[in-house]
Amino acid sequence: MEILVCVRRVPDTSENEIELNAEGNDIERDELVYSVNEPDNYAVEEALQIRDRVGGSVTVVTVGSEEDEEVLRRELAMGANRAVLLSDESFNGSDGRGVATLLRDFALKGHYDLILTGVQADDGAAQVGGMLAAMLDHPFASLVNSISVENGKLRISREIEGGNREINEIDLPCVLSIQTGINEPRYVGMRGIRQVASVPIPTLGAADVGVDPAAVGQKAAKVKRIDYFVPARGKGAEMLHGDRKENAAKVLELVGAKGGLK
Amino acid sequence: MGPFSPAHTHEWLVIGRSLFLTIHIVGVLCFAYIVAKRLVPLVRAERDLRFDHPLTRAGRVLRFWLGQWKHPRYKFAGTLHILIFAGFILLVVRTFSVLIVGVDQNFVMPGFTGQVAHHYDIVTDYAATVVFLCMVIAAVRRIVFKPGRYAVPSKYGKGHTADAVFLLALIAILMMADSLFAASTAARHGLRGGPVETLAVLSLPWLLQLALGASSLTTVSAAGFSAYLVHEVTFYFLLCYRPFGIQFHVETSLFNIYFAKMERGTLKPVRWGINDERLDQVKSFGVKKFEDFTWKHMLDFYSCADCGRCADNCPANAAGRPLTPRFLTIKARDYAFRHYPVFGKADNSKPLIGPVYSDDEIWSCTTCGACEEECPLLIEYIDKIVDLRRGMIEDGNVPQSLQRPLKAIESRGNPYGKMEKKRADWTKSPEVQPTCIVKILDGERDADTLYFVDSITSYDDRMQSIGRSTARILSHIEENFGILGAAEKDSGHDVRRFGEEMLFLALRDHNSHALKASGVRRIVTADPHAYNALKHDYKDVPPVEHISQVIAREVKAGKIQFNQIENEGKVFTYHDPCYLGRHNQVYDDPRAVLDAIPGLKRVEMKRSRDRSFCCGGGGLMLFYEPQEEQRMGVLRARMAAEAGANVIVTACPFCMANLEDAIKVAGMEGKMSVVDLTELVDQYIVRESCAETQNVSELATCGG
Numbered sequence: 004m005e006i007l008v009c010v011r012r013v014p015d016t017s018e019n020e021i022e023l024n025a026e027g028n029d030i031e032r033d034e035l036v037y038s039v040n041e042p043d044n045y046a047v048e049e050a051l052q053i054r055d056r057v058g059g060s061v062t063v064v065t066v067g068s069e070e071d072e073e074v075l076r077r078e079l080a081m082g083a084n085r086a087v088l089l090s091d092e093s094f095n096g097s098d099g100r101g102v103a104t105l106l107r108d109f110a111l112k113g114h115y116d117l118i119l120t121g122v123q124a125d126d127g128a129a130q131v132g133g134m135l136a137a138m139l140d141h142p143f144a145s146l147v148n149s150i151s152v153e154n155g156k157l158r159i160s161r162e163i164e165g166g167n168r169e170i171n172e173i174d175l176p177c178v179l180s181i182q183t184g185i186n187e188p189r190y191v192g193m194r195g196i197r198q199v200a201s202v203p204i205p206t207l208g209a210a211d212v213g214v215d216p217a218a219v220g221q222k223a224a225k226v227k228r229i230d231y232f233v234p235a236r237g238k239g240a241e242m243l244h245g246d247r248k249e250n251a252a253k254v255l256e257l258v259g260a261k262g263g264l265k
Numbered sequence: 266m267g268p269f270s271p272a273h274t275h276e277w278l279v280i281g282r283s284l285f286l287t288i289h290i291v292g293v294l295c296f297a298y299i300v301a302k303r304l305v306p307l308v309r310a311e312r313d314l315r316f317d318h319p320l321t322r323a324g325r326v327l328r329f330w331l332g333q334w335k336h337p338r339y340k341f342a343g344t345l346h347i348l349i350f351a352g353f354i355l356l357v358v359r360t361f362s363v364l365i366v367g368v369d370q371n372f373v374m375p376g377f378t379g380q381v382a383h384h385y386d387i388v389t390d391y392a393a394t395v396v397f398l399c400m401v402i403a404a405v406r407r408i409v410f411k412p413g414r415y416a417v418p419s420k421y422g423k424g425h426t427a428d429a430v431f432l433l434a435l436i437a438i439l440m441m442a443d444s445l446f447a448a449s450t451a452a453r454h455g456l457r458g459g460p461v462e463t464l465a466v467l468s469l470p471w472l473l474q475l476a477l478g479a480s481s482l483t484t485v486s487a488a489g490f491s492a493y494l495v496h497e498v499t500f501y502f503l504l505c506y507r508p509f510g511i512q513f514h515v516e517t518s519l520f521n522i523y524f525a526k527m528e529r530g531t532l533k534p535v536r537w538g539i540n541d542e543r544l545d546q547v548k549s550f551g552v553k554k555f556e557d558f559t560w561k562h563m564l565d566f567y568s569c570a571d572c573g574r575c576a577d578n579c580p581a582n583a584a585g586r587p588l589t590p591r592f593l594t595i596k597a598r599d600y601a602f603r604h605y606p607v608f609g610k611a612d613n614s615k616p617l618i619g620p621v622y623s624d625d626e627i628w629s630c631t632t633c634g635a636c637e638e639e640c641p642l643l644i645e646y647i648d649k650i651v652d653l654r655r656g657m658i659e660d661g662n663v664p665q666s667l668q669r670p671l672k673a674i675e676s677r678g679n680p681y682g683k684m685e686k687k688r689a690d691w692t693k694s695p696e697v698q699p700t701c702i703v704k705i706l707d708g709e710r711d712a713d714t715l716y717f718v719d720s721i722t723s724y725d726d727r728m729q730s731i732g733r734s735t736a737r738i739l740s741h742i743e744e745n746f747g748i749l750g751a752a753e754k755d756s757g758h759d760v761r762r763f764g765e766e767m768l769f770l771a772l773r774d775h776n777s778h779a780l781k782a783s784g785v786r787r788i789v790t791a792d793p794h795a796y797n798a799l800k801h802d803y804k805d806v807p808p809v810e811h812i813s814q815v816i817a818r819e820v821k822a823g824k825i826q827f828n829q830i831e832n833e834g835k836v837f838t839y840h841d842p843c844y845l846g847r848h849n850q851v852y853d854d855p856r857a858v859l860d861a862i863p864g865l866k867r868v869e870m871k872r873s874r875d876r877s878f879c880c881g882g883g884g885l886m887l888f889y890e891p892q893e894e895q896r897m898g899v900l901r902a903r904m905a906a907e908a909g910a911n912v913i914v915t916a917c918p919f920c921m922a923n924l925e926d927a928i929k930v931a932g933m934e935g936k937m938s939v940v941d942l943t944e945l946v947d948q949y950i951v952r953e954s955c956a957e958t959q960n961v962s963e964l965a966t967c968g969g
Contacts (some may be wrong), residue, residue, distance in 0.1 A: 015672075015676070017669065017673070017682050018676055018677050018682030018683075019682075020675050020684060034685075034686070036676040036677060036682075038672065038676070081661065083519070140815070180946060181571045187664075187665055188665075188668075189661025189662065189663075190658060190661045190662070190663035190667075190668050191661060192658050192659065192671075192763070192765055192767060192768060193675065193767035193771060194544075194550065194658075194659060194660075194766075194767040195659070195661070197545060197767065198545075210857075216936070247672075
């Protein structure tokens, strides 16, 4: 099975203190450390596991700049067969639809049976997967937390309200957005990354992808970010001031009152 | 009638000499074949450079092998073993002489004639008797008293008692046969009217000679021949049976101890003979299949005597984690026996993780070293665990709970993912300034001494107190010191012990460079893990000391004096951190410091010094979520209570973290507290200036 996984490099929320910049139009990016968007990493792991079960190959793609190569290299170290960077000045400032357009045109250059995205990016809007599926006229399922290949189709489960699962059968080719927890992504150590340090990562520009420059980038974007703000601190925290026994009893009572005990 | 000799016996129409010669040849050939087969995996194993320091190694053989140094740690079993071992050593010449007499009746071992022979016979009569009695006692112990450490949990298969008793019985038979042969030889001399040999009074041969009493010459001859045959067969059966189980240590122990690891606190390289620069050329890291172990580690597996002392002292085992060092070895040995059979083809190169070891088993080890400290055969465990982890890291097989801190160390230099620029924030507290200025050695300022803080003390709110106390102590003794601040990264001590060698090397190179650039002449740290890393894992860095060593020296020199302890109800006990105590032998300095505080009442826990019990593990172990029945820290806090203490003094931030959590978990709050040695010293130190004294009162009171 030929699998394409779309990934993104994001500021790592667990290793950064996210603050707004002085202008208030972006976050302070000077000292940020980045990593691959977490759900995307689960998507790559899932693709690798499917490949190892049924054969085929895994291609990882991202839209970005030279700096984004580091996440592609990490995914190569995990075991992806190839990685491609879509990068062109004309891509800068694309909205979700622009990114989906780029990915569609790239996907059409190959023959992918299955396209995976993370359920959403830490700084994203969970929109690219669905749009990409529509643009390709592929079936789509979101929040997927298990996949098995059966008779040329996929049997997938989706996370629905309350942690329940819904089982679906979906035709190939299709696009799926992957929920975290679907698997346990393997560790990538420094050695793994060094071993793929010399693997070439092709960079494709607008002409290579065959995308209409007018359909992507800042000018084509119809969703624009106009502000960032930190919500005002609200009230509502109730501090318990008893000894441990009293507090435990009180917590039980409060949780019970909200219907949290079954 | 000629002189009695088994070589000339014509009983049962068999000529003795031919029979015994055949048994000798078959026995020796079988043994040689079996041992050759056992050596096959060692030949296919990874290399291990253990041929250096022959004199030191020989000295260690005298101490640990001939001197049985570790055995008295278990008084009863140890004494029993020493007696058996001494008996065996004494009986070597006698046994070989007896064997040769079967084919050459006139054989006398060179040097064993006249008075020497007479005295040697007396001594060995007793030796055989003692060994026989020890076999009986050992069998009774195993069958009736069943010491807990010999039990085999059901997941590891059936018990080992039957096999152990079988072996004891074989040795007992050998001793009995030897004694009966000696008795019948003596009796025959008497019956022939020759000079009567005096056997050792009350020894087994003496008793048997009495029993033979007035028997006829034929009976005595028959007894002598039978005893000889039984001795011969048992000897060779035992010889050939030993390589199939725990008794193989009789042959391997000498080599195992000669080639044992000599340095504490260190780790084996990824591959022996390959330096760090060439690591990229190594195809596979660590141990993934049995053949990735070094030959010495395989020899360890063969040498294990299944005494259970490692497991008895293993904190992971005590806490119910899925690890016991004993079965780490036994399972590997069983693997070797199964896949390198004596008869049939080797079936090698199967993965170990999964079929033999579980992931959690390998991650459960805190590398505390209690097992290695205890093993009478000096079997190594930490290097094997780390090698298995290196393999798992390379295969990406790492629990999510560890992936996050590893990734954070890679990108931020600390496992919490906190900003580098905040690494020195702990110095900004009013408790440190203005009396004690902590310089940041960023190239513009210089100092003689570097305080290496490491991650947990730099970032953890609670442990920052240890950093502040350390800085104030260094300041009090007028040390010209500083810290690296943002330029310091995690020492990588536990990154390395969790198998992430390449990340460790990156951290080491970064820190080494920063240390050199700082121009300091020595390093001090209050974190035993950092201490161990800087001392053993780093190269070409200035000499490093743990703060407890610095304090002890200054106390001795009179530069540090203490006020009287205020609270009379406090009873202190010192908990030895593994990487200060066992791995680096710093036991006395922290105790000397405590004993220098006037009025401080100190008790020792039953498990202290080199038998200290790990708090739960430091470094990345704080992030790992083990499967366990209870926390090691809880067990340790209870041990402190048992000793009659209500304050545990430790000298390691990880011990502090684990023990403080444990006290909460065990519901011992208010009854037990933990204080770091530096905090205690900082609290009771006699300060001259008023400013300094004032600052003490601001300190969070700990234990006082």
